[in-house]
Structures are given as C-alpha cells and as structure tokens.
Amino acid sequence: MVQQLGYLKETPSQTAGPYVHIGCTPNFCEITGVYENDLGISMVNDKTLGERITLRGRVFDGTGTPLRDALLEIWQADSKGLYNSPSELRGTADPNFTGWGRCPTDMETAEYRFETVKPGQVPFKDGRLMAPHVTVWIVARGINIGLQTRIYFDDEKEANDKDPILQRIEHRNRVPTLIAKRDGSSYVFDIYLQGDKETIFFDV
Amino acid sequence: MSNRKPETGAFFQRDRQWHPPAYTPEYKTSVVRSPQRALISFDNTLSEITGPVFGHAMLGELDADLIYNYAKPGESAIGQRIIVHGRVVDERGKGVAGALLEFWQANAGGRYRHKREGYLAALDPNFGGCGRTITDEDGYYRFRTVKPGAYPWPNGVNDWRPAHIHFSVFGHGFAQRLITQMYFEGDPMIWNCPIVKSIPDKAAIEQLIAALDMNNTIPMDARAYKFDIVLRGRRSTLFENRMEGN
Ligand SMILES: [Fe+3]
Numbered sequence: 442m443v444q445q446l447g448y449l450k451e452t453p454s455q456t457a458g459p460y461v462h463i464g465c466t467p468n469f470c471e472i473t474g475v476y477e478n479d480l481g482i483s484m485v486n487d488k489t490l491g492e493r494i495t496l497r498g499r500v501f502d503g504t505g506t507p508l509r510d511a512l513l514e515i516w517q518a519d520s521k522g523l524y525n526s527p528s529e530l531r532g533t534a535d536p537n538f539t540g541w542g543r544c545p546t547d548m549e550t551a552e553y554r555f556e557t558v559k560p561g562q563v564p565f566k567d568g569r570l571m572a573p574h575v576t577v578w579i580v581a582r583g584i585n586i587g588l589q590t591r592i593y594f595d596d597e598k599e600a601n602d603k604d605p606i607l608q609r610i611e612h613r614n615r616v617p618t619l620i621a622k623r624d625g626s627s628y629v630f631d632i633y634l635q636g637d638k639e640t641i642f643f644d645v
Numbered sequence: 646m647s648n649r650k651p652e653t654g655a656f657f658q659r660d661r662q663w664h665p666p667a668y669t670p671e672y673k674t675s676v677v678r679s680p681q682r683a684l685i686s687f688d689n690t691l692s693e694i695t696g697p698v699f700g701h702a703m704l705g706e707l708d709a710d711l712i713y714n715y716a717k718p719g720e721s722a723i724g725q726r727i728i729v730h731g732r733v734v735d736e737r738g739k740g741v742a743g744a745l746l747e748f749w750q751a752n753a754g755g756r757y758r759h760k761r762e763g764y765l766a767a768l769d770p771n772f773g774g775c776g777r778t779i780t781d782e783d784g785y786y787r788f789r790t791v792k793p794g795a796y797p798w799p800n801g802v803n804d805w806r807p808a809h810i811h812f813s814v815f816g817h818g819f820a821q822r823l824i825t826q827m828y829f830e831g832d833p834m835i836w837n838c839p840i841v842k843s844i845p846d847k848a849a850i851e852q853l854i855a856a857l858d859m860n861n862t863i864p865m866d867a868r869a870y871k872f873d874i875v876l877r878g879r880r881s882t883l884f885e886n887r888m889e890g891n
Pocket residue numbers: 458460751806809811
C-alpha cells in the first residue's frame with residue numbers, strides 16, 4: 442500500500458432539463474417577484490469601454506431544428522483583454538463590464554442575444570496572444586454535461602491565424618465552426634450540436 | 646467573498662468517465678443533442694481559469710427560503726418542510742467560499758411553475774420553485790424548501806423522475822461551471838430513471854443522493870438533508886515555468 446492521494450471526485454453533471462429557466466432566469470419564465478432581475482441579462486452600462494457589439498445566433502440539433510429551451514452563458518475579457526475576476530492578476534478590468542452574460546434561447550424564434558463589447562486579446566500560457574474570443578457554455582434538456590466552445594471573430598483574421606488554440610485544431614475544415622460572422626454591428630454565431638457542420642466543443 | 650489570495654492554477658482534468666456521456670439513447674432527447682465528434686482538449690488558459698464573482702449583497706432576504714419567497718404574506722408553500730445544507734469543496738477537499746448556488750424544483754405534487762409544463766398535478770399558488778444562495782468563508786450553504794414530488798415525463802411510456810432538486814453551481818473559474826441534480830436518500834425511483842442512469846458509475850450516482858440528516862433538523866418544523874458538492878480542483882502554480890508577458 443502507498444499513501445492515499447485523498448482527492449475527491451467531481452460531482453457528476455446532470456442535464457439542466459426543460460425547466461432550467463425557473464432556476465436561472467425565473468423572470469424570463471414569468472416567475473416574478475422573487476429576484477428583481479435575472480442574473481446575467483446585462484453585461485454593459487453606458488460607461489463601459491470598448492466597441493459595442495451584439496452576439497446572436499441559434500443552437501441546432503442533429504435534425505436541423507433550433508433549440509427553444511437552451512441556456513447559454515458567455516465569459517469574456519473586457520476591451521483591453523482583462524477578466525473581471527479575482528484570478529486576474531495582470532490588472533484591473535473595466536468595472537463597468539461584468540464579462541459574464543446569461544441568455545435563454547427565445548421560446549419562439551430560438552435566438553440567443555448578448556449585448557457586449559468586443560474582447561481584447563488575452564495571453565496564452567507561453568505569452569503569445571490569443572485572438573479575441575468569447576467562451577460559451579451551453580446547457581439544455583438532452584445535454585448531459587454543459588458544452589463548452591469559443592466564439593472568434595471573422596474580422597480578426599490575422600490574430601485568428603496566430604491563435605494557439607485555433608492553430609492546434611487538426612481538421613482545418615472545422616475551424617470556421619468557431620468563427621462568428623459580422624453582420625452590421627452584430628456577429629452571428631450559430632451552433633450545431635451534430636452533423637456536417639458540428640461545432641467544435643472543447644474539453645478544457 | 647473571501648480575503649484569501651486568489652488562486653490562479655489550471656483545473657484538474659475532468660474525469661469524463663465519471664460524468665454522463667453526451668449520447669445516452671435511453672434518455673431520448675440526448676440522441677439528437679449529443680455532439681458526435683471528439684471534444685478537443687487543451688489545458689486551461691486564463692479564459693477558463695478566471696470566472697465571474699457574485700457578492701452576498703445581491704441576495705434578497707428570502708432567496709434561500711422557497712417556502713416563503715413566492716408565498717403571499719402570511720401564507721407558505723404546501724409540502725414536507727426540509728432544510729438542504731452542505732458544503733461546496735473542490736477535489737482537493739478545500740472549501741469553496743463565495744460559490745453561487747441556484748436551485749429549482751417541482752412543488753410537493755411534482756408540478757413545475759412553467760408554461761411548457763403539462764403534468765396535471767396542481768400548482769401551489771404559494772410556491773415559485775427557485776432559490777439561490779452563496780457559500781460562506783468555509784464553503785457551507787443552506788436553504789429551506791419543501792420536498793419536491795416525483796413526476797412523469799415523456800420519454801418511455803411510463804418514465805418518472807425521482808424527487809430531485811436541480812443545482813447550478815459557480816466556483817471560482819469558468820471551467821468549474823456545473824449543473825447537476827440532487828436526489829433523496831431511500832427513494833426507490835432513483836434507480837429506474839433514464840436521466841440518472843445516464844451516469845455510468847453507481848458510486849457517481851450515489852454522490853448525487855443527499856442523506857437524511859436528523860442532527861440538523863429543526864424540531865417541530867423541518868427535517869434536513871445533507872448534500873455536499875465537489876467542484877474541480879486546481880493545480881498548484883508554485884513551480885510553474887512562466888514566460889515573460891504572462
Ligand atoms: Fe426536474
């Protein structure tokens with residue numbers, strides 16, 4: 442026998458189910474008067490620094506049907522590339538930017554929508570800069586463990602070409618699944634859970 | 646929030662054998678919602694190591710009391726009154742201070758307050774079904790609610806969910822983000838449920854079953870169930886080589 446390492450096992454995930462709104466966005470599903478506002482519905486205010494953008498899109502299942510019961514969360518750096526988090530030791534992020542947003546897909550149109558700012562660049566472990574990106578976490582009925590992906594931007598080609606995460610993707614024809622397309626002041630990022638266009642999901 | 650120095654290490658690799666796989670055909674909705682290609686793995690970057698913080702100031706007085714937070718003045722939700730309490734720790738056993746927990750559940754009859762809910766059990770006019778709290782300095786939390794009922798759901802012709810409470814958990818890094826469900830000790834329905842059985846390992850399922858805790862009941866008021874939650878642990882950064890600019 443050797444000494445025991447004594448590590449615990451992570452609590453296993455279970456699906457968020459069809460009623461995730463009740464817990465995470467109760468006002469959205471008409472449970473009012475408990476919380477003043479749903480958490481994460483607003484990431485910016487009128488003092489937030491940086492370029493305002495809208496991120497929007499839909500999440501499609503393997504039959505091509507958009508999910509009307511999914512919940513998305515995003516986490517991103519501010520316009521200067523700093524995270525609004527105690528684990529951010531490189532400086533102080535914009536106090537008028539939360540960096541975190543939460544949005545259920547619309548019960549009719551199936552669209553999600555975040556009003557945010559274009560993130561700055563954040564260094565990879567070796568000091569190289571990652572291209573501007575937004576981390577996305579998706580839960581829904583039928584998804585047993587939250588899916589994580591990243592949104593990059595199609596007008597950041599030079600930075601994208603040098604991005605250490607994008608560079609290591611073996612199947613180059615899948616890289617475009619991580620890149621949002623500019624459409625006016627918004628970027629459109631559709632997510633495909635399955636099929637030829639299946640979005641790259643990460644195990645991080 | 647804690648005054649402890651924030652940690653900046655990457656999180657332990659997730660044990661994907663312990664979690665349910667994406668594709669679990671007995672849980673039918675997973676069939677068209679499960680990615681089929683391999684996940685692409687990389688060690689955490691700052692984007693995963695960091696995460697949002699939620700302060701105790703955002704909490705309302707009744708946020709952690711589902712018996713009263715939706716009830717009319719002087720009334721309360723119907724059902725067996727229970728306290729759910731426990732500790733949020735990481736895989737190293739360290740308490741996670743300042744973790745935001747959000748929970749939601751059906752009422753005592755097994756009915757959710759949601760427009761997509763079709764079960765014929767009655768709504769309780771005094772029960773909304775949502776609550777939240779933030780762990781203390783040592784990772785402890787507690788809330789009060791009524792024990793949820795089991796309910797049928799469209800999967801097999803006769804599938805029922807065991808009584809359960811859904812939990813959403815934020816630790817300190819976005820890579821720790823977790824949604825799970827808590828079940829109740831002694832419920833025979835647990836072992837028949839296709840969603841429970843999406844978890845391959847029996848010991849992992851048992852990690853989701855809260856124990857009846859008679860030492861923490863409130864006499865003549867509420868029984869208690871203890872439910873501890875484990876989030877991913879962090880690697881130490883003490884001797885990590887770091888390049889300039891990081
Ligand atoms: Fe449920």
